Amino acid sequence: MDVNQAQLKCDNSVEFWQNNPTSLSRPQELHAATVYRGFIYLTGGTPGSSTSTIYRDIYYAAIDTTTGQVGSWISIDPGDVGSWGSDKYGHAVWAYNGYLYQASGCGANDNLANCSNSTNDLQYRKINGDGTIAAGSWTLAGNAVTGDFRQGVAMGMSKGVVYLLGGN
Secondary structure, eight states, X not given: OOEEEOOBOTTSOBOOOEEESOOOSSOOBSOEEEEETTEEEEEOOBSOXXXXXXXXXXXXXXXXXXXXXXXXXXXXXXXXXXXXXXXXXXXXXXXXXXXXXXXXXXXXXXXXXXXXXXEEEEEEEEBOTTSOBOSSOOEEEEESSTTOOBSSOEEEEETTEEEEEOOO
């Protein structure tokens, strides 16, 4: 999976996009990603729409504070992702106040053309001070949207308020 980046200029225009030399060594679609305190985090997804494989692992990489280049990707083994034991795609992920959150999405045993196993959960996991993900399990924070199961969502947080946008 390629990682592209561009510098935001003072007038809010974007300089030319460039391909970051450090790419993920596998194809990745329908995943979720966020940036937090100098690290980029990527969760779930699929290797493409023509496959039934769904990922459940987490990748993260440091971002160089001078150049903006993404460092080497580090994988957290799927066996270490704890209670988030189901594979996910079409979900949302966000980092806030030292935690990585993930919400909704499609789960294991779904056909990529038909998400029949969507979830409405909101889970979180501690981000250590050095950017690594804490050992242990995901913690269920509750339902993201009561009674409404969604995929293809976007998520954000501000001042302790979670925003889950869109999806179907």
